[in-house]
Amino acid sequence: MFMRKKGEPIIQSLCDTDFYKFTMGQFVLHRYPDVPVRYSFINRTSKVKIGDAIDADELREQLDHVRTLRFTNSELHYLRGTNEYSERMFKEDYLEFLRAYQLPEYDLRVKDGVLVLDFPDAWSKVKYWETIALPIIKELRSEAMMRNLSRAEQEEVFAKGHLRLMEKIRKLRTRPWIVVIDFGTRRRFSRKWHAHVVRVMAEELREQFRGTSNVWLAMKYGLLPMGTNAHSLAMVLACLDRSSDEAIIESQRRLLREWEEEYGLGLSIALPDTYGSDYFFRHIMTPEQMRAWKGSRQDSGDPIIYGEKRIRHYRELGIDPREKMLIPSDGLDIMSIFRIDDALNGKIKLSYGWGTNATDDLGFDSVSIVIKVAEANGVGAVKLSDNIAKATGKNEDIERFKEIFEYNNLFSEECKY
Amino acid sequence: MFMRKKGEPIIQSLCDTDFYKFTMGQFVLHRYPDVPVRYSFINRTSKVKIGDAIDADELREQLDHVRTLRFTNSELHYLRGTNEYSERMFKEDYLEFLRAYQLPEYDLRVKDGVLVLDFPDAWSKVKYWETIALPIIKELRSEAMMRNLSRAEQEEVFAKGHLRLMEKIRKLRTRPWIVVIDFGTRRRFSRKWHAHVVRVMAEELREQFRGTSNVWLAMKYGLLPMGTNAHSLAMVLACLDRSSDEAIIESQRRLLREWEEEYGLGLSIALPDTYGSDYFFRHIMTPEQMRAWKGSRQDSGDPIIYGEKRIRHYRELGIDPREKMLIPSDGLDIMSIFRIDDALNGKIKLSYGWGTNATDDLGFDSVSIVIKVAEANGVGAVKLSDNIAKATGKNEDIERFKEIFEYNNLFSEECKY
Numbered sequence: 001m002f003m004r005k006k007g008e009p010i011i012q013s014l015c016d017t018d019f020y021k022f023t024m025g026q027f028v029l030h031r032y033p034d035v036p037v038r039y040s041f042i043n044r045t046s047k048v049k050i051g052d053a054i055d056a057d058e059l060r061e062q063l064d065h066v067r068t069l070r071f072t073n074s075e076l077h078y079l080r081g082t083n084e085y086s087e088r089m090f091k092e093d094y095l096e097f098l099r100a101y102q103l104p105e106y107d108l109r110v111k112d113g114v115l116v117l118d119f120p121d122a123w124s125k126v127k128y129w130e131t132i133a134l135p136i137i138k139e140l141r142s143e144a145m146m147r148n149l150s151r152a153e154q155e156e157v158f159a160k161g162h163l164r165l166m167e168k169i170r171k172l173r174t175r176p177w178i179v180v181i182d183f184g185t186r187r188r189f190s191r192k193w194h195a196h197v198v199r200v201m202a203e204e205l206r207e208q209f210r211g212t213s214n215v216w217l218a219m220k221y222g223l224l225p226m227g228t229n230a231h232s233l234a235m236v237l238a239c240l241d242r243s244s245d246e247a248i249i250e251s252q253r254r255l256l257r258e259w260e261e262e263y264g265l266g267l268s269i270a271l272p273d274t275y276g277s278d279y280f281f282r283h284i285m286t287p288e289q290m291r292a293w294k295g296s297r298q299d300s301g302d303p304i305i306y307g308e309k310r311i312r313h314y315r316e317l318g319i320d321p322r323e324k325m326l327i328p329s330d331g332l333d334i335m336s337i338f339r340i341d342d343a344l345n346g347k348i349k350l351s352y353g354w355g356t357n358a359t360d361d362l363g364f365d366s367v368s369i370v371i372k373v374a375e376a377n378g379v380g381a382v383k384l385s386d387n388i389a390k391a392t393g394k395n396e397d398i399e400r401f402k403e404i405f406e407y408n409n410l411f412s413e414e415c416k417y
Numbered sequence: 418m419f420m421r422k423k424g425e426p427i428i429q430s431l432c433d434t435d436f437y438k439f440t441m442g443q444f445v446l447h448r449y450p451d452v453p454v455r456y457s458f459i460n461r462t463s464k465v466k467i468g469d470a471i472d473a474d475e476l477r478e479q480l481d482h483v484r485t486l487r488f489t490n491s492e493l494h495y496l497r498g499t500n501e502y503s504e505r506m507f508k509e510d511y512l513e514f515l516r517a518y519q520l521p522e523y524d525l526r527v528k529d530g531v532l533v534l535d536f537p538d539a540w541s542k543v544k545y546w547e548t549i550a551l552p553i554i555k556e557l558r559s560e561a562m563m564r565n566l567s568r569a570e571q572e573e574v575f576a577k578g579h580l581r582l583m584e585k586i587r588k589l590r591t592r593p594w595i596v597v598i599d600f601g602t603r604r605r606f607s608r609k610w611h612a613h614v615v616r617v618m619a620e621e622l623r624e625q626f627r628g629t630s631n632v633w634l635a636m637k638y639g640l641l642p643m644g645t646n647a648h649s650l651a652m653v654l655a656c657l658d659r660s661s662d663e664a665i666i667e668s669q670r671r672l673l674r675e676w677e678e679e680y681g682l683g684l685s686i687a688l689p690d691t692y693g694s695d696y697f698f699r700h701i702m703t704p705e706q707m708r709a710w711k712g713s714r715q716d717s718g719d720p721i722i723y724g725e726k727r728i729r730h731y732r733e734l735g736i737d738p739r740e741k742m743l744i745p746s747d748g749l750d751i752m753s754i755f756r757i758d759d760a761l762n763g764k765i766k767l768s769y770g771w772g773t774n775a776t777d778d779l780g781f782d783s784v785s786i787v788i789k790v791a792e793a794n795g796v797g798a799v800k801l802s803d804n805i806a807k808a809t810g811k812n813e814d815i816e817r818f819k820e821i822f823e824y825n826n827l828f829s830e831e832c833k834y
Contacts, residue, residue, distance in 0.1 A: 155617075
């Protein structure tokens with residue numbers, strides 16, 4: 001069965017996390033190691049009180065266990081040997097940092113059934129908690145939901161899950177040009193189910209399965225570890241200097257330049273929606289970068305409208321959009337993948353970052369939980385995104401950032417996951 | 418997954434067999450140890466050539482492996498400690514026989530895709546092959562059918578099987594007075610799947626699951642080992658003296674007397690259909706036995722007509738049929754169980770011997786394979802049953818036995834399993 005045995009830790013390796021934690025981790029270590037930041041747990045599904053559903057002591061036990069883990073020499077070898085994006089992309093100083101690394105302390109309370117979980121520390125240290133703590137919380141919740149089922153009923157849950165997975169795979173096979181990537185670590189039902197899903201996708205989808213964001217599973221199955229960066233980079237950089245609107249805007253431009261300095265064009269997938277994609281492509285990314293970078297990831301708003309805008313924009317710049325990559329990754333399921341494929345296939349290169357619907361489709365209500373930068377450098381962090389329902393930050397900050405980034409997006413949709 | 422690992426033997430214990438092999442085995446050892454008999458494999462599903470489907474060398478390897486097995490001391494303890502039917506039902510001389518026991522040699526050939534498999538030896542020795550060789554042949558065929566499936570597709574087969582099993586269990590739960598027994602050893606899809614099905618039935622059906630015919634699984638899960646006797650007893654006894662019709666008839670009466678001598682009334686479930694149930698209850702079993710014996714097993718013909726006849730007969734004798742047991746065991750599925758229940762519940766005690774449909778319902782065509790006594794004491798063995806399509810023996814013998822036993826049954830139906 002795909003649940004942990006009693007007493008077994010949920011996270012058993014520091015590599016059981018998303019690859020981009022390392023690409024971002026090195027970037028942060030090299031440039032912003034000491035910025036004080038605070039990451040906070042947020043449950044966007046208000047009807048589910050996570051603090052009631054899971055036992056805080058058990059959560060604490062799991063979080064404490066991960067703090068006892070260290071990167072093994074084999075894991076460091078694996079990272080050192082990673083050359084798919086550029087030769088020796090992880091430098092020796094960073095690998096030495098990882099060798100000595102321990103996850104920092106955290107603050108955990110439950111208040112009126114609400115789980116309050118904060119991770120305050122220097123950015124280079126605290127960065128790794130997000131994609132460790134989320135699957136822990138998620139798996140504890142899965143266990144809580146399974147607790148009232150008999151063993152055979154639990155097996156039934158996974159039997160149905162496997163049939164659903166196979167059905168999705170058969171649908172994907174009807175369009176053999178569609179390529180998916182596993183992005184399901186953070187909201188996976190359980191560690192073992194995630195491993196099962198990735199194994200089955202790799203075996204059954206073959207060339208249609210490009211890789212996984214999970215480093216442990218990439219190692220385990222010999223797959224390509226995938227990922228570039230997340231919103232936290234843009235969010236923290238926008239906290240460093242709030243003295244003027246121009247400084248905030250400039251922080252976003254600097255991010256692109258510095259990312260390219262760190263990795264060349266190996267990881268040049270832009271994530272444009274932190275403060276609105278329209279502004280990003282008009283005023284942050286330069287036409288030269290548009291030309292040079294591989295493409296972008298679409299993580300909020302309408303993926304087809306987004307794709308059509310990118311295609312138009314590339315063409316305006318004399319760039320053939322068919323040479324550029326678009327990675328939709330916002331709550332995808334087979335229907336939305338097919339809808340995007342219908343609209344955009346052949347016009348731009350597509351890879352689908354398939355997450356929660358791949359690794360948490362076991363018949364239970366899903367919860368949209370995230371761990372986000374709440375503040376950095378003493379000021380509140382802000383994210384707008386192309387879906388205003390996903391915005392995070394203090395209201396006054398959100399309003400200020402909307403003005404700075406000429407945000408007039410009306411798209412608003414509750415997060416599925 | 419519920420398939421054996423490469424190199425793993427299919428049968429791993431001499432107790433992985435039906436309980437009634439032991440109840441009959443002791444009976445035979447005590448009374449007819451040296452009768453020369455020949456058991457033969459018969460595939461009643463002519464469209465499937467078992468000899469083509471499975472590899473004879475692999476079959477040989479599996480059969481040879483079982484010949485290396487011996488009863489362990491723990492298994493002998495278990496049998497010695499079996500007291501559910503009567504105190505110390507297995508005697509020390511029989512347990513000593515088992516301690517020294519090795520399965521005898523066999524004859525195996527494949528001729529034009531037809532598997533020819535014979536077990537000729539003294540009855541007390543050769544008796545055990547049937548329920549060992551059948552699940553071996555069955556599992557090799559299952560493996561042949563699974564071979565063209567990918568691992569994830571094989572997992573899908575078992576996922577669907579588990580859902581089917583749970584659906585059946587939920588249906589059975591709607592009639593909490595229905596009680597089933599696992600009779601699925603001989604045609605189980607695989608050893609591991611059998612173990613899964615029995616575990617789930619025991620956990621989910623609780624009091625509605627009375628026990629299993631498989632001794633290994635009874636031991637493994639702490640269940641009641643169940644079973645009494647099979648047609649082979651009646652068939653071999655009818656071979657001992659063919660000098661007169663009366664001698665043949667008398668052999669059947671003797672069987673009942675001797676069975677009762679061996680076990681008292683602990684195992685007093687009659688199996689009446691070897692030469693037709695109507696004759697059996699009119700001329701073989703005495704009214705005293707009808708009164709004393711616990712009941713009967715219905716293994717061919719129409720179970721409802723059979724049940725109604727028994728009820729009427731019991732009443733004629735002034736016996737309350739609600740004190741008597743009827744065990745339908747002929748190719749049952751949920752629909753037929755419910756049909757029998759609709760007709761007979763409350764009128765007679767019912768336990769359902771549920772076999773192939775419980776342990777081999779994985780979406781593949783089933784095959785009706787048996788290993789039957791072909792000859793004994795130098796003459797051809799005969800079985801008529803209440804379904805003439807199930808009759809075995811030479812034509813002239815069948816005709817003679819039909820006359821002797823005034824067989825005028827018109828029921829004929831191809832075996833599902």
